[in-house]
Amino acid sequence: MTQPTTAETITDQVSAETVKALRAAMERLLAGRPTRTDGRLVKENLYREAGVSRATMNRAHCILADWDRRTAATGARTPGEARRDDELHDLHVELRNLKRERTQLQGRLDASATVIAALHHDNAALRDQLNGRGTVVTLNEHRAARTDTIGPC
Structure with a gap:
């Protein structure tokens, strides 16, 4: 029997350091202060801003869910x-x-x-x-x- 995939059951499959880097990158992008990208609110900029690979970012399920929620609220505009x-x-x-x-x-x-x-x-x-x-x-x-x-x- 499979468990339902809700926000509580989804876990990140990345290190705490990666989570910290992705969260910091997300905050910089959402605040309009990117350091490594053009500032567009797209996932490509998220992983580049964090300095991690796309595959690593894709394993950070909670962060991606938070990213989707927060960028939807802004209309994906910086x-x-x-x-x-x-x-x-x-x-x-x-x-x-x-x-x-x-x-x-x-x-x-x-x-x-x-x-x-x-x-x-x-x-x-x-x-x-x-x-x-x-x-x-x-x-x-x-x-x-x-x-x-x-x-x-």
Whole structure:
């Protein structure tokens, strides 16, 4: 009769020194402070970070179970990757908001250009209308001419 394989019945078939090295490597990787690897949360990096062979790591059943549990909780992302992903998300939100704001400003700019063009057209029409009436005389010239004709008061 075989015994069920639960967390309590699984034992590591490695030395205490190997367990210590694998646990230390796991903590470094999960903390985002690897010393021998690129920091990705994969089993290859675990055994390389610990300085043991893959076969030795595979005999450390409790540590592998703990590794699987802890990396599943992090989504297999290092703290640096999580920060990068959060920053990317924030930048995408900011970009979306800036695009929306730019579109609104472009609409306002187009409306302003239309109003300016209409005012320019009206201004040109009024100038043409004034040019048809004759010359424009300034008040100072008009007053000076008037005092010469009427005389001083």
